[in-house]
Every structure is written in structure tokens, then in C-alpha cells.
Amino acid sequence: MYDKPPAPSPIAAGADVAARVATTIRADVRAMRAYAVAKAEGMIKLDAMENPYRLPEPVRAKLAAVLADTPVNRYPDGGADAVKAALASALGLPDGVALVLGNGSDELIQLITIAVAAPDAVVLAPDPTFEMYRIHAQLAHLRYVTVALRDDFALDADAMEAAIRRDEPALVWLACPNNPTGNLFDETDVLRIVRAAPGLVVIDEAYYAFAERTFIPRVLQFPNVVVVRTVSKIGMAGIRLGLAVGHPAWIGEIDKVRSPYNLNAFTQAAAPVLLAEQDLLANQAAAIRAERARLVSALTALPGVTAFPTQTNFVLARVPDADHWFAALRDAGILVKNRHGVHPLLAQCLRITVGTPAENGALIAALQTLAAC
Secondary structure (H helix, E strand, O other): OOOOOOOOOHHHHHHHHHHHHHHHOOHHHHHOOOOOOOOOOOOEEOOOOOOOOOOOHHHHHHHHHHHHOOOOOOOOOOOOHHHHHHHHHHHOOOOOOEEEEEOHHHHHHHHHHHHOOOOOOEEEEEEOOOOHHHHHHHHOOOEEEEEEOOOOOOOOHHHHHHHHHHHOOOEEEEEOOOOOOOOOOOHHHHHHHHHHOOOEEEEEOOOHHHOOOOOHHHHHHOOOEEEEEEOHHHOOHHHOOEEEEEOHHHHHHHHHOOOOOOOOHHHHHHHHHHHOOHHHHHHHHHHHHHHHHHHHHHHHOOOOOEEOOOOOOEEEEEOOOHHHHHHHHHHOOEEOEEOOOOOHHHOOEEEEEOOOHHHHHHHHHHHHHHHHO
């Protein structure tokens, strides 16, 4: 028999863990904050740019049958060929393009960033824009250079061109329409940047269903353009499916850094079923655009509120006191996104997803009460 050594105290163990984390995890990672997703149980959820409409019962039944028959004991198709074919048909992709798919467009942003991550490489983007561009550049140890948007949220094409000449970025991100501002950048400005850039320009069309322009039909006209999309905004946020479209030479290189089987079996089973419902998806997008117009009109009528032009499924609005209005809406059971403090151009701004008519009605009523106080 022998005596067991005494168990370490929780306090001592905790100190040891903290010390080992500090000497093992990268300092810049330890300094970061994890991306926070607000809990929304029991709330009217207008914070994440989702399609607010659930699938009708006949489509849910089709989906249930396909998912029930999915062989979860087997790996999914590594190339996701059925999903690619469904996307090509549903989106009318031009002949000659290639596709690489991701677990949402977030994974594609990561893959593209990794693919260009040579020593001293630069990533360039306007500011403010989608924050995952910066996060993935930082994680890949790339220098992330920003050019401020103009006061009306337009691209400063002169400043962008100057930054391109100075820094020779390997990668330029252009979200068209832009998040969080909601506007679609002027096509002439976009083309100036594409022609000036020595490396890859990725046009992020996450909100394509609500916008008036797409670069996909012309993606092969330029030697340095790839278009990224997601199906999240058109009603499929839960299946996490993104796509990058471009010349096979670009897509082939991006595909090399993709993990095998990155698109799970349920996503691969669900996507063709849902993409076949083009009339349903188009009608829902049209309903969202109609409600967007109603929401913009109601916001514009409120004293002290500015609703900015949008070609997305959300509205950016400047209010008298964003922190107070955000908290008051949350207390009323309505969750929006507070952008105040993120960037000077977003001072006192709330980003509001377009919901159902009933959800928008509740929001408008709550905002009218706040504006009257």
C-alpha cells in the first residue's frame, strides 16, 4: 500500500492552467474577444439578417424525408457535386466558372485569406465593413489595411486606389451590398478598384437577393475577381452553405486549403431540396423587400431618426441615443444590433433586420413610443 499524493487545490490548478495558457496561446488571440451571438429565446429576432419566414409544411415534409434517408454513418461527398449542380441551376451560373463550397461564407473568407497568406502580404478593405475580413486576416498574421468610406457610405475610390498603389494588397474585399451600412457601392468605383488591384478582389454578395446588381455573370471578364455568396439570407441560415464562384484557376487554389468533408451530409441533402423551391424563395425575398420599404418609411417619419438607403434585408438607422434605444427595445422583447461605438461613421446607429409584417409592426410601435419620450 502507498499513500496517494494529495489532490491539487482548485486554486493552484487554476493558476497553473492560466500560466500555461499565457505561455502557449498566441498573445494576439488572448487579446481578442470571441464573436458574441446574442441569445434570442422568446424575442422578436431582428439582429442577424435572417429570413424571418419558416418553410411551408409541404416543403418541410420533403426535407424531412430526405434528411431521414441520409446515411449519417458515411462521410458526405467530398466534392459536394449534387449541391454544386443545384446551385449552378438555381443561380444561373455562367458556363466555365468553378465553385468551391464552404460552411457558410465565413469559412470561405477564412480559406481565401489562408490561400493568400504569404509573408508580408496585405489585405485591403473599406471601413466599416464585415468584421470577419479583419478577424481572419489577423489570425493569418496578415497586415489588414482599411480605407474609410465617405460620409454617405460610398467608396472613396481615390483613396482605395492610392492604398492599392502603396500597399499592393494580395487581397481586396468588397461587400456589395455592404454590411453594416446596407448600400451598394457604385459600379464605376468597384471597377476602378478591380482594375487597379494587383492581386485578388473578392466581391461578397451575401445580400444578392435584395440588391439590383451582381457580378456573377461577368466574373470571367476580369482576371482577378471571385464572387462569394451565402444562402443564409434567403432562408437557409441553419444549413450553413456558402459558395465562391470564379475562374477555375482561382477556385482550384482556394480548394487546396479546404478541409475534406467540410460540407456535412445534412447540408448536402437539404440544399438541393430547398434550392429547387425557386418560386418560394423569390416570393419571400419580394415580401422582405416590400417590408423593407415600409420599415424605411416608418423610420424616416420618426423625429430625430435617419434611415440610410439599403439594398439588403436590413436597415441601418441613426437614432437619438442608440444605447438607450437598444436597451429599451430589448426590454420590450425586440432584439436589434447596436453598432454605436464600432466606428465613427456608425455613431448612434442601430442595424435592424427586416422581419415579418407582424414583427415589423411591433418594432415600429416600440420605436414610435421611444421617439415620443
